[in-house]
Amino acid sequence: MVYFDAASAAPLHPVARQALLASLDEGWADPARLYREGRRARLLLDAAREAAAEAVGCRPDELVFTPSGTRAVHAGMAGALAGRRRVGGHLIVSAVEHSSVLHAAEAHEAAGGSLTHVPVDRAGAVDPAAYAAALGEDTALACLQSANHEVGTEQPVARVAEVCRAAGVPLLVDAAQSLGWGPVEGDWSLLAGSAHKWGGPSGVGLLVVRKGVRFAPQGPGDERESGRAPGFENLPAVVAAAASLRAVRAEAAAEAGRLRELTERIRARVPLLVPDAEVVGDPEHRLPGVVTFSCLYADGETLLHELDRAGFSVSSGSSCTSSTLTPSHVLKAMGVLSEGNVRVSLPPGTPAEDVERFLEVLPGTVAAVRERLGAPTGPGPGREEGGREEGAREERPREEGGSEERAPEARAGLVVDAIGRRCPIPVIELAKVIGDVPVGGTVRVLADDEAARLDIPAWCEMRGQEYAGEEPAETGTAYLVRRIR
């Protein structure tokens, strides 16, 4: 099995494993106790804190260990918001934050706070000017990820931190995806991380609160971890987390270069190997090991299953994936195609052969999924064959003929009824009929699947057709597409 989902959880680094084993014997006692075992545990905890602080670039007394990255984000946001309650209740987050940030933001809003989502561009990046514009007199906190977990795009954290600093507003950085690669640049105020993202064990997050940042821990506390993370310290895991952070950092520069070259191969070759595939995320400013693409007319969940059968573990932001019925909020905010979405995130150490084999397997897998769904094949209006024949846009005579035969309906506007059908069916049905519409004519696609709202406009963009907006229908929503080529 080839595991390409390091952005979800990285396999345990050998150093983490070793440190965990050693500290199971040395670090099970309560570090708050005064006897030998307790003092030994305290020494281990202090050393872990120093090592982690050095890697983050902060003082040891600014860093506490939490039970997970999610808990670090929740505690950090709640404490910073409460610490500046007198300033106001306004919170700023980017539209593409990790769900832990968005959940905390929702909780803040539910409790009466106000919330601004800063939008991103098609590459998934925020504009520092948008943060500047969002900052108000009553802004208590701004949050920004160091890099996006779904598409790998790096955010301009240092510049956003500068903008926030100028306004006197603390910036909390969710550094979960990047901390293994290096410290977060810039003058941020709070930072959260998650050990199992860098090859450390699960059960450990870290929260940094810079000296001078107003912080009022929320919820019941205790005397542990500066009152910021209650409960018995998960010491063996903390020791393993710190040791592995040090270890991955030592290998980071070399490994980043190697993984970047491998993901570059995927970025470059997927559009050549898979027709109607769109690579998303910033091509330059991105995490070394993450590459994400979407495949028109494919179903993310089936694709994921088929890749799994072929021996590859990847994740997907498609709405048809897992338990969720809405497409990834990241792809949505970027305005890119969500159907047939695949995220490949390479763990450090991934051999080039695994990537090559993935690229061999992928085209057939996508084709098989599409075939099963009855997706259109061959060239169609506005269709480019796998990007290899730019400009080869010959339209099939049958379709032109078809639209002439059905002129009356087409003029009145063709209707595709995809009510009750899940993605990618609405888009497949649209693609099947677009040839029947005369240039200048419109198609109404009726759909009640949430993904259609994202994927129909994205399809228009990819196909060079005009998306003419949506309107409520008797059931679901009507999406209007005008054929312009």
Place this chain on the structure above:
Amino acid sequence: MVYFDAASAAPLHPVARQALLASLDEGWADPARLYREGRRARLLLDAAREAAAEAVGCRPDELVFTPSGTRAVHAGMAGALAGRRRVGGHLIVSAVEHSSVLHAAEAHEAAGGSLTHVPVDRAGAVDPAAYAAALGEDTALACLQSANHEVGTEQPVARVAEVCRAAGVPLLVDAAQSLGWGPVEGDWSLLAGSAHKWGGPSGVGLLVVRKGVRFAPQGPGDERESGRAPGFENLPAVVAAAASLRAVRAEAAAEAGRLRELTERIRARVPLLVPDAEVVGDPEHRLPGVVTFSCLYADGETLLHELDRAGFSVSSGSSCTSSTLTPSHVLKAMGVLSEGNVRVSLPPGTPAEDVERFLEVLPGTVAAVRERLGAPTGPGPGREEGGREEGAREERPREEGGSEERAPEARAGLVVDAIGRRCPIPVIELAKVIGDVPVGGTVRVLADDEAARLDIPAWCEMRGQEYAGEEPAETGTAYLVRRIR
């Protein structure tokens, strides 16, 4: 080093270690993912939940894993209180709960809720009638530990659960200390546990919410653990926690009998070996491995250090211990002596030789600490020599003589100025002068150490003298003691 502090944290059970190692390789992936590694992680998580639920005596879907026992208590109390917000904001806890319960109760009170502390008797047990009396129309939740963490006293949980059930109020049981020994009896509604107390790894707690109990998780959540414990699951530790719970349960009956016999030795022999020592906690209804005693005229922290030097790791609820300046709230609620307090909690597998050696070392250690503090030695008024000579209360002629010589001051009331002196000094000074007071006369002890409030009345009870109350003094408090024998 002999570790006698299992009530703080038990050393890792071999089964926990084995399960942890195995699941480091099998269980690092995200159990929410659909690929092979994720499905394998999900299977491990499901199996762990089933095993833990069976041990607790609940349905698997009633049990979630949390990052610690403390977090389980916090989440359980907050969710249950919020779930019954419409009923009212009244919370009942016993006075001797673990700090995690008391901290959550304080947070509830700070947020506008009302709070009743149910008192305990001198053995540390609550009276179910007191819970019944405390229950009101607006009571949202009652909490009770299954057994006390400092003195080992078992609580009448089943009877309190019955009383609560009759009033329609859910009872949350903090079962941290007892879950390794067996399921909690009775018709409770919520239950919290902590793996590192039963020999599991740190980083795992469990929260059970019975079907039908109104529960509204508080704070930002996510889709993990039924929305009751956000953040990536600490899967290897969860697997190890469940496996070790099963393992310790298999050994529980035999081991409980063995440890009970060992703690019984300590209970019986400490008063014979150490003069002026008081064993506290219920002699019958108690945890198998826990025994607690206090030593008059000794300083808990020094005692702990000296026992550590002698090779024994124990804990202490004395105020002079660790970072806290107030004596244990448990000893306080029980109204027993807090000075020179020692808790011995034996991990399963403790050999009898270790206990024998402890009993050999203890008398000399206490004597040395007392000597260094200038504590009174030999018999004095109301003094029993090590409990071996009940009724041997001959008073030293020097003291009788002394009091006659100093008759005028004694009649006017002798004053001991212990302002600025920490425990056990105020009590030592009191003991030194009591012989100078005629029978019927009083001593005023001026003290500003919080422990004096507990220890001076406790001394009177142990010595058969009369505690005549306290009154504010110019500095600190004046404690009045009347010599009656």
